[in-house]
Amino acid sequence: MSLKKGVPTADMGRDERHYSTELAVIGSGLAGFAASVFALSRGITCAQVGNTGAVAYTTGYFDLLGYCQDQWLDDPWRGLELLRESEPHHPLSRIDRKEIRAAFDQFTVALTEMGVGYTAPADRNHFALTPAGTVKPTLSVPETMLSGIEARKVNARTLVIDILGLQGFSAKEFVANMRSSWPQLSAAKLSFPDMESGGQVFPEVMARALEVSSNRERFAERIKAVLGDAQLVGMPAIMGVHHPDRVHAELQRLVGVPLFEIPTMPPAVPGIRLREMFEQAFPAKGLTLVPQQKVKRLELEAGRVMLYLRDSFGEMVIESKTAILATGRFLSGGLKAERVGVREALMGIPVIQPGSRADWYRQDYFDPLGHPVNRSGVEVDSRFRPLGPDGEPVSDRLFAAGILLAHQDWVRQRCGAGVAIASAYKAVEAAARLLQEQ
Ligand SMILES: Cc1cc2nc3c(=O)[nH]c(=O)nc-3n(C[C@H](O)[C@H](O)[C@H](O)COP(=O)(O)OP(=O)(O)OC[C@H]3O[C@@H](n4cnc5c(N)ncnc54)[C@H](O)[C@@H]3O)c2cc1C
Known part of the structure; x- marks a missing residue:
């Protein structure tokens, strides 16, 4: 059966729909949305699958980096230098500062064009208002x-x-x-x-x-x-x-x-706005969007990645040349915490995590060092490809982005959107390079 880009083809024998695309984005949180924005801007055909995740809980603020080395950061760009010294494995330490800025610029411009105005990222953090009457450092805010x-x-x-x-x-x-x-x-x-x-x-x-x-x-x-x-x-x-x-x-x-x-307490309107805006804007830009569904199975084959899922119309298969895994952590189901350890939910990709369950949490709930389990996640190489048990990329075609990545505690470090947007930028760049090479 021949497959057309982003177009369903009827498979006469079975009750299945097939889509073919260059990039499949798995997850519809900030990282997944950002990946689709970057892919579309490069002219890459794209399909995206995911249900409501942490995005509906956000304040709407996009934090790059708000806290590092025991200090609140007025200048997140200087903060990135401190982070590189103290946490070289942190996802943001592995991305060039110019690329992080380009990612934020491109993403906030795209949002504004699609209908939700965001401030351009500047040299300093804003000290933005929280519902409790405190402030928090963040880089970009809704207009x-x-x-x-x-x-x-x-x-x-x-x-x-x-x-x-x-x-x-x-x-x-x-x-x-x-x-x-x-x-x-x-x-x-x-x-x-x-x-x-x-x-x-x-x-x-x-x-x-x-x-x-x-x-x-x-x-x-x-x-x-x-x-x-x-x-x-x-x-x-x-x-x-x-x-x-x-x-x-x-x-x-x-x-x-x-x-x-x-912002109000979650679930809050700023996140719902983003989700509904993407759900309207992406299909109009040619993206094949499968909202409110999860990929049930992912298979890596020679030259392609196969995604299997089901929606209310029945079975669906997405065949893609590349894929980005952006499935989040525990709240969104990208990681599962089980008695024997933390597991990556879709493919069982190895997860960097504390040695045993006894080491997940420190004694003091408010310990300023945070809890080790909150740094669990998938390890990637310089092309943002997740690593398998042998330390080699699981596949040349599979990339990972967002808070699924290891070595960061986004809540404590106020870097949730920063990790999501910047790593999505790098993952799309790497996928684009592979697509070009072929
Ligand atoms: C209460 C709260 C407040 C926050 N406030 C801020 C803030 O002020 N500033 C800030 O920068 N960040 C904030 N964040 C963090 C921000 O929301 C996250 O950093 C960001 O959402 C991470 O994006 P992500 O795409 O990596 O993961 P997620 O947003 O968790 O998205 C993961 C996605 O993957 C999907 N998924 C999981 N499994 C599958 C599967 N098998 N198939 C398909 N899809 C799948 C999920 O449904 C979800 O859509 C907040 C988060 C919370 C929870």
Whole structure:
């Protein structure tokens, strides 16, 4: 049977769909999405499979590196030098600084073009606002959140609002925790249109409601009623799921002062925005997207990689010249923690991990060194090919990216997006080289 690029072909004998492509991306977290963005920009035909992972939990901030050698980093680029000295095996230590910058630049430009505006990565970290009223270092933020970060720096007179019935975000708590560094903050609570009873409200539902102009108008009137002499207004991240920058601009026009979003507790709108935007934009760019499904089996054959999966229409096979494994860690199912150790879930690729289960955690939960199990992951060579038991690449055609990679503790080091975006860039570059060589 002949196969066409990215096009399903009917196999008359069986109830299966077959796709053929140059690159198959396994995983739809930040690393998988970034890999598809980089592949499409190189003109590589691409298929992507994955269900909701950690992306729906993120704040929306893209951290490059926020913490290294016991210090919070104002300059993440200098931080990368410190990291290279202290952790030469860390995935970010193995990628040239110029390439990391190019990866962030290309990814944030692509997101902005697809409809979710992001700030360009600069020379310094932002100290971005968290729902608890603290700050965290990060490199790139959604445009809808930038003016709050700037307002804190100049102690602007700012009103933070929360919404009756919203769990996990309190304007009073935010103001109480932030007031020492931002004295001109105040808090107010208001009700969302048609939710005045005080019943529970959800960020995603409110975000979708604010895409409707009449809801925006009614909500803006309620903000104006509590505005007082505030120069800016901060609010939970609910400014639309699709085209948030439009909703942001329109709300600002109606209220008459700059507004900004503050991330809420997960699952949160900024991650849902990214996921839905990719799900809409990628197929329009020619990518074969299989959302909300997992690859059940992956086979490495001479000259090709075969992916086997099943969706609600039945069995599906993706035949690809190359593949990138970007399946995440425990939360997304890329790694499984079992009684005898940590296992890579799809292919049983060896996992770098503590010698025994007894060594997974340190005694003190808050030990500043972190817990060894959080550095578990797949080892790769300089071309980001996962290594097998003999220390050699499992295949010339299989690459790995994202937090599946070993030797990093992204939570503690504030480098989640950095590892995902930069390693995806390198994995795609290596896949592109192989495709060119053939
Ligand atoms: C609560 C929370 C808050 C965060 N906040 C931030 C932040 O502020 N800044 C920041 O930079 N980062 C943050 N992150 C981290 C960020 O989300 C991760 O760094 C990033 O998502 C890692 O991307 P990844 O693609 O490597 O893995 P994941 O996002 O975990 O994605 C893995 C993907 O692989 C898929 N998958 C697994 N197995 C298969 C299979 N067999 N077949 C197909 N697909 C499969 C999963 O469904 C998932 O889609 C946060 C994460 C969490 C959980």
